[in-house]
Amino acid sequence: MTDKTHDANPSRRQFLAGAAAVGAGAVAGGSASAATPDPLITQVQDWASGLGDGVDATPYGLPIQYESDVVRRNVEWLTADTISSINFTPIHALDGTITPQGCAFERHHSGAIELRKEDYRLMINGLVDTPLVFTYADLERFPRENRVYFCECAANSGMEWAGAQLNGAQFTHGMIHNMQYSGVSLRTLLEEAGVKPEGKWVYVEGADASSNGRSIPLEKAMDDVLVAFKANGEALRKEHGYPVRLVVPGWEGNMWVKWLRRVEVMDQPVESREETSKYTDTLANGVSRKWTWEMDAKSVVTSPSPQAPITHGPGPLVITGLAWSGRGAIAGVDVSLDGGKNWQEARLAAPGTDKALTRFYLDINWDGSEMLLQSRARDTSGYVQPTKAQLREVRGLNSIYHNNAIQTWWVKANGEAENVEVS
Amino acid sequence: MTDKTHDANPSRRQFLAGAAAVGAGAVAGGSASAATPDPLITQVQDWASGLGDGVDATPYGLPIQYESDVVRRNVEWLTADTISSINFTPIHALDGTITPQGCAFERHHSGAIELRKEDYRLMINGLVDTPLVFTYADLERFPRENRVYFCECAANSGMEWAGAQLNGAQFTHGMIHNMQYSGVSLRTLLEEAGVKPEGKWVYVEGADASSNGRSIPLEKAMDDVLVAFKANGEALRKEHGYPVRLVVPGWEGNMWVKWLRRVEVMDQPVESREETSKYTDTLANGVSRKWTWEMDAKSVVTSPSPQAPITHGPGPLVITGLAWSGRGAIAGVDVSLDGGKNWQEARLAAPGTDKALTRFYLDINWDGSEMLLQSRARDTSGYVQPTKAQLREVRGLNSIYHNNAIQTWWVKANGEAENVEVS
Numbered sequence: 065m066t067d068k069t070h071d072a073n074p075s076r077r078q079f080l081a082g083a084a085a086v087g088a089g090a091v092a093g094g095s096a097s098a099a100t101p102d103p104l105i106t107q108v109q110d111w112a113s114g115l116g117d118g119v120d121a122t123p124y125g126l127p128i129q130y131e132s133d134v135v136r137r138n139v140e141w142l143t144a145d146t147i148s149s150i151n152f153t154p155i156h157a158l159d160g161t162i163t164p165q166g167c168a169f170e171r172h173h174s175g176a177i178e179l180r181k182e183d184y185r186l187m188i189n190g191l192v193d194t195p196l197v198f199t200y201a202d203l204e205r206f207p208r209e210n211r212v213y214f215c216e217c218a219a220n221s222g223m224e225w226a227g228a229q230l231n232g233a234q235f236t237h238g239m240i241h242n243m244q245y246s247g248v249s250l251r252t253l254l255e256e257a258g259v260k261p262e263g264k265w266v267y268v269e270g271a272d273a274s275s276n277g278r279s280i281p282l283e284k285a286m287d288d289v290l291v292a293f294k295a296n297g298e299a300l301r302k303e304h305g306y307p308v309r310l311v312v313p314g315w316e317g318n319m320w321v322k323w324l325r326r327v328e329v330m331d332q333p334v335e336s337r338e339e340t341s342k343y344t345d346t347l348a349n350g351v352s353r354k355w356t357w358e359m360d361a362k363s364v365v366t367s368p369s370p371q372a373p374i375t376h377g378p379g380p381l382v383i384t385g386l387a388w389s390g391r392g393a394i395a396g397v398d399v400s401l402d403g404g405k406n407w408q409e410a411r412l413a414a415p416g417t418d419k420a421l422t423r424f425y426l427d428i429n430w431d432g433s434e435m436l437l438q439s440r441a442r443d444t445s446g447y448v449q450p451t452k453a454q455l456r457e458v459r460g461l462n463s464i465y466h467n468n469a470i471q472t473w474w475v476k477a478n479g480e481a482e483n484v485e486v487s
Numbered sequence: 488m489t490d491k492t493h494d495a496n497p498s499r500r501q502f503l504a505g506a507a508a509v510g511a512g513a514v515a516g517g518s519a520s521a522a523t524p525d526p527l528i529t530q531v532q533d534w535a536s537g538l539g540d541g542v543d544a545t546p547y548g549l550p551i552q553y554e555s556d557v558v559r560r561n562v563e564w565l566t567a568d569t570i571s572s573i574n575f576t577p578i579h580a581l582d583g584t585i586t587p588q589g590c591a592f593e594r595h596h597s598g599a600i601e602l603r604k605e606d607y608r609l610m611i612n613g614l615v616d617t618p619l620v621f622t623y624a625d626l627e628r629f630p631r632e633n634r635v636y637f638c639e640c641a642a643n644s645g646m647e648w649a650g651a652q653l654n655g656a657q658f659t660h661g662m663i664h665n666m667q668y669s670g671v672s673l674r675t676l677l678e679e680a681g682v683k684p685e686g687k688w689v690y691v692e693g694a695d696a697s698s699n700g701r702s703i704p705l706e707k708a709m710d711d712v713l714v715a716f717k718a719n720g721e722a723l724r725k726e727h728g729y730p731v732r733l734v735v736p737g738w739e740g741n742m743w744v745k746w747l748r749r750v751e752v753m754d755q756p757v758e759s760r761e762e763t764s765k766y767t768d769t770l771a772n773g774v775s776r777k778w779t780w781e782m783d784a785k786s787v788v789t790s791p792s793p794q795a796p797i798t799h800g801p802g803p804l805v806i807t808g809l810a811w812s813g814r815g816a817i818a819g820v821d822v823s824l825d826g827g828k829n830w831q832e833a834r835l836a837a838p839g840t841d842k843a844l845t846r847f848y849l850d851i852n853w854d855g856s857e858m859l860l861q862s863r864a865r866d867t868s869g870y871v872q873p874t875k876a877q878l879r880e881v882r883g884l885n886s887i888y889h890n891n892a893i894q895t896w897w898v899k900a901n902g903e904a905e906n907v908e909v910s
Contacts, residue, residue: 102608102620104606104608105608105610105620109606109694111600111601111602111694111695111696111746112694112695112696112698113696114696115570115597115598115696116570116595116597116598116599116600116601116695116696117570117595117598117599117725117726118568118569118570118572118595118598119559119561119569119572119573119574119593119594119595120561120569120574121569121599121726122559122589122726123558123559123560123574124549124550124557124558124559124589124590125559125588125589125590125591125724125725125726126547126549126589126724127547127721127722127724128601128722128724128725128729129601130603130604130729131721131722134547134721134722135546135547136542136545136546136547136548137546138542138543145541146541146542146543146544147538147539147540147541149541149542150542151542151543151546157721158717158720158721159631159633159669159716159717159720160633160667160668160669160717160719160720161633161667161720162585162667162719162720163720164587164588164719164720164721165548165587166545166547166548166549166589167547167548167721168548170542171542172539172540172541172542174538174539175538175539175540175541176539176540176541176544177534177539178534178539178551178552179534180553181553183527183532185525185527185528187528197525197528201798201799204805205799205802205803205804205805206803206805207805207834207848207850208582208805208807208836208848209836210582210583210584210836210837210846211837244583244584244585245583246582246583246846271532271534271535272534272535272539273534273535273536273537273538273539275535293582294581294582294583296583296585296587296719297581297582297583297584297585297586297587298550298554298557298580298581298587298590299550299551299554299557301548301549301550301551302540302548302551303540303544303545303548306551306553323534375624376624376628379628380628380629381628382627382628382629382630382631384631411630413631413632413633414633414634423633425630425631427630
């Protein structure tokens, strides 16, 4: 934290002065006058005079009914059907960095399949000394690792290339989740099979009908890729690849093959559908960029935002959001209240870790006037998140994927927010 | 990691030799003979030739049906009813360190109540300059923190004082969970109210009928205690105190008051029911220990264990478990295969962090003979987890709470495991 941050923070005395309603008003019942006692304080409530649910009520718990809006959402007009489609993590309503599996975004190419552990097989073949097939029980016998990583779809924010279109952080930036994975290093399994000297790539595919085949350079496959069977401590959900998915840290989500069934060692890439006609960016001159695996540093303010408006008047306001980089850890995040003219350094909830989400906060004393809210991520490689204009200058307007530009929310004086572009 | 650990690990060649079935056997269909091709490999399966679920199938996802045994469980004979009772986290079936909210243990004194954010009030009163009442919306305006902490019920492993009784890590050690909390520092709210010089304690209580009042020294209240509203990124579940609970890092779970409604600053402790007749340990001489808040360093092997037997023959075996300390971070974990005669250092999945669960692994080449499996935690304060005998020597046999003794699983040659005591 720099001194800049401290300048931005209201001191405690300011806080009290700015939010007098916090004390005096609330004692009298929120915005009610001090003359009206708050029955929630002065009277014994039902929940304090009766019994609640027993410990046998929900062997596996779900969110409380009042949080029923904090769910994955899909956008019907984006895709022709829901089987080969996407939905979005409700990042506008979450805090911290861990994404619960139940509301972590999905992207399927032929739907989420149901595959029992007993029916699961993983083949390693191609340029190896010994082709191998592992059962799920086999995988459990190899040394395991635990790591927290973000997974971002390459198409996240894709609709924004052509201008502000989707009104909410969930829809503009919600094709991302961040979980703690437990599994076996892919390197361990490849070494078990023995990679031949001419092996330079692996081709990975899933057990679903799409198979979603992708080529990965051997160097990455032998680095930090995980063959994962748990996320946030428990089994992968069906929609996240139960019982086994690939985790390819920092690289685009399409490579994180679900229901992983085969890893073939090859001397060259396959150049499959998913890495040629899809998941590549066509530049202004008609040439497409090749092998754009790493997700560049990016960030977004999750609150306030169009789905999370400010619901109070001037005074203390928590601005918060997420930042990430596929090239390393987040080194810092800057926030602008005026569309990028001035920047102040946000507070990171914890030091950034490699290829994982970082939560940032900026605590301000809001004067009640409109803002053009932006955040700008910096990573440990020295890379700084670009503006939309900078990105378009290099990439043109044909792209769908890999939009990591700075996002702008126009927060109005009434607290509502809109997705806008600033020149 | 010491050389000892490496000695314990099978080398990769040993692994292949020890688990030949991993390759050759599995290619032919697990334990089937090599002459029988595995139809799961040679034939196109239904899930590869049809479509799965669309992205609109589950706005909020639940575990897949095949994991329906990974749930909280209560033990009927332990308590007179389920309203004032406990259930247990299925730690035997989890990996990593994060506990999903849906299967994180519950302990209620008068049941889990349902309280809307709009009806929520938090009062700070007593020896303060300005008594304050906060609405939920007020709390959202204060600077937030994010931290991962374990919460352990003081009664966790309590039934084991008198000898091995409950057969499974879920029941002996499952009154623990570990989540990432987002919330406001209690210190911030206390400073907002202004603590008078004579204020030395806070008394905290919940909005449920039990109120579950507890006294906390001001020093702790001003240190790392959080007024939390999110766990693992999303709103607290009803059963975990929605919308607001107290997080008292490293201290017994009973102090983590759910549905937090009041914090009173006092000049002395209340000595309430929950901190006198309950949650204290009566020694052999009839005198009870007072103020036993900190949870001592502890660990348990979660697999193999009675609910997670070994289902394969000799060869590579992953031994794993959890370790934690309320006094700091885990510095190391030792594992014994022979009931405490010999110890080897386990591999920590990540360096220990303050007052949070640490996952440990020991990868061995199991010779197929029976084992007396134990784990022993060491924390950054230099404390070493004691044996049951050592603990009983100091505390006698009257205690229910604060049993942090070394646990023993007798793993038989057939892979099944039992809860036993070793002398």
